[in-house]
Amino acid sequence: MRKERECQLIKQMIGFLGGEEGSSEDRDELLIIWRGLVNRRPAGLLSEEYLACEKEFLTDYHQKHQRSLADCEKTLHPNILLYYGDICHLQVDAIVNAANSELLGCFLPNHGCIDNAIHFYAGAELRNACAELMKKQGHKEPVGQVKVTKGYALPTQLIFHTVGPRIPEGKSPSPIRENLLRQCYLACLNRAREEGLATLAFCAISTGEFGYPKKEAAALAVQTVDDWLSETAYPLTVIFTLYTEEDAIYYEKELREEEKS
Structure with a gap:
C-alpha cells in the first residue's frame, strides 16, 4: 500500500512539474510527503513501476537544478573552489556524503x-x-574511512560516504577527534586519486548533527586539502560546498583573504 501511495504521489508531481495543473504550494506539499515516505523506506525490493516514476521525476528535477564548475568561485589556491549552494546539484566526478x-x-x-x-x-x-x-x-562503518557508490540519479558520477567524529555539545575537539576528521578528508582524497578523478566536492563533514565546531572544521579541512594537493601534485580540483552563511564566513576567511606574511 505504501509503495502504491508513493507511485501515485510521484505521478502527481510529474504532472505538476510538466505544467498540467496545480500550484507551487501543491508541488511543495507533495514533495514533503513523498520525501518523508522515501526517508522511512528500509532497504529492499523496489518495483519497476516505482523506479520508473522516480527516475522520471529526478531526471527532470536535476536537469533544472544542475550546476557545474562554472558556477563555482575561485580562491587563492588554483585547485580549490567554493560553491555556494546544494551539493546535490553539482555535476562533478564525486561528492562526499557525511554519513x-x-x-x-x-x-x-x-x-x-x-x-x-x-x-x-x-x-x-x-x-x-x-x-x-x-x-x-558485517559491521558498522568506522570513523575516518570511505565507501564508494554510484551517484544514481544525482549529477555526480560517484558518492563518497565517510563517517566523521562526533563532538559532545559544548566540548572542543580533542587531538584524537581532530585526527579522525583529518582522516575523513585524506581517505576521500586518496580514493579520488585511486579512481583517477578530476573533481571532488566536499560537504562540511561532521559540522551538522555530529557537532564539530564549524570554524575549527573549516580550518582543518582547508589545511588538509591544501597539504595533500601540494604533497601529491595530483591534478584534482576540490570544491568546498557552502550551504550556510556560517560555512561561507569560515571558508572565505581560509581561502579568499590575502595571504598572511
Whole structure:
C-alpha cells in the first residue's frame, strides 16, 4: 500500500512539474510527503513501476537544478573552489556524503542533514547499494574511512560516504577527534586519486548533527586539502560546498583573504 501511495504521489508531481495543473504550494506539499515516505523506506525490493516514476521525476528535477564548475568561485589556491549552494546539484566526478555509521542514510522524515538529502535526490537504489556494502562488511562503518557508490540519479558520477567524529555539545575537539576528521578528508582524497578523478566536492563533514565546531572544521579541512594537493601534485580540483552563511564566513576567511606574511 505504501509503495502504491508513493507511485501515485510521484505521478502527481510529474504532472505538476510538466505544467498540467496545480500550484507551487501543491508541488511543495507533495514533495514533503513523498520525501518523508522515501526517508522511512528500509532497504529492499523496489518495483519497476516505482523506479520508473522516480527516475522520471529526478531526471527532470536535476536537469533544472544542475550546476557545474562554472558556477563555482575561485580562491587563492588554483585547485580549490567554493560553491555556494546544494551539493546535490553539482555535476562533478564525486561528492562526499557525511554519513552515519550504519551507512544507510537518514531515516528521519524530511530531516535537514546532508545524508538525508543525498539519499533522497539520488533515488531509492542508493540505500539498497549501501545496505549491500554493509552486509558484505558485517559491521558498522568506522570513523575516518570511505565507501564508494554510484551517484544514481544525482549529477555526480560517484558518492563518497565517510563517517566523521562526533563532538559532545559544548566540548572542543580533542587531538584524537581532530585526527579522525583529518582522516575523513585524506581517505576521500586518496580514493579520488585511486579512481583517477578530476573533481571532488566536499560537504562540511561532521559540522551538522555530529557537532564539530564549524570554524575549527573549516580550518582543518582547508589545511588538509591544501597539504595533500601540494604533497601529491595530483591534478584534482576540490570544491568546498557552502550551504550556510556560517560555512561561507569560515571558508572565505581560509581561502579568499590575502595571504598572511
